[in-house]
Amino acid sequence: MSDGVIFGDDVLRTDRLALHPVSMSDHSALLAHWTGPLVRRYLFDDKTLSALEVTEIIAASQRDFATEGYGLWALRAAARGDAIDGVPPASTLVGVAGLRGHGADVEIVYSLEPDRWGQGLAEEASRAVLDYAFDVLQLRRVTAEIDAANGSSAELAERLGMRPHGDPGHYQAERVSWHGSRHSIDA
Template sequence: MTDVLRTVRLALHPVAMSDQAALLTHWTGPLVRRHLFDDRLISAVQVAEIIDSSERDFATEGYGLWALRPVRWSVDADDPGPAAPGDPLIGVAGLSHHEGPLGHGADVEILYSLEPDHWGQGLAAEASRAVLDYAFGVVGVRRVTAEIDMANPTSAEIALQLGMRRPPDGPSGPDGAAYYAADRSRWIGYRPVVDAVP
């Protein structure tokens, strides 16, 4: 099993301590943190703790957080070259476990963030599809949830594009957040457009 994922436009590498400075810059950007950290600034120590937690999750659960970097295309080749950890980080996508709000015990939650200059290009959905394919197809996760800040309607649209659905009688989260979910059996039957490459 490989932890490195690739789509047509993105290379997803598990976050590592070498990403700490780039992640701190990304996650403390005012437009990014508004929906991720309830507009709170996080510290370099907190970023290191998140990276450490992701590394433990990869070791024990088979999933964690991936750093998103653009795939480098060769002028003479039809195949994309790999992005390297030193390439610019344009976002993060991944999975984290938490106590679920939908009455099913512990849930696996999908998370993502993008640099604002990459918004509106479909990259969050592209990265999230690769993460969900990995979660359901490789790791065998049965269910993935998403906590959507309803002040960010784009995230709700992405969840719907991914085939996630909001339970009609589902609970509301903090500050009016909504919960969406996708099940493995539905995902495999749904088969949304996949931009992952082998």
């Protein structure tokens, strides 16, 4: 447990979000989210994913949770009776955040529905994921690869305490220097 953070059963909770490991029940919501033109522009190099590719991503995440302790989390409004801008708790998919890769090459990834941009939700979810990576999993380093045209994500990486590393658009955070501000997260 990190300062003000409680983790349990691979579920993370922040003040406004509930992060649950993606499952096949999320398939249609993920397909719609990841094929949206604004989301796929930076996340999938403007490639439209097929339903089969979404199935494969979900299956890979489930395998990673079973073997590595991490994967992708579906983001929804926290089920505390609160709504995010009028959206009822635990209903609509707000986005995705998580970790992928293995060994020394674990990368944080995230995406939000465009109508949720600018609300601080990507930062809130990413902090929860990084806290989990460093405090629970004890990972040494987490990286991020950001499209050069995506200035908002580069700014977010820096607000998270990630620093440029190597090639342009590559960032990393080290456990020994992790100074992310803590947001209330519970299981």
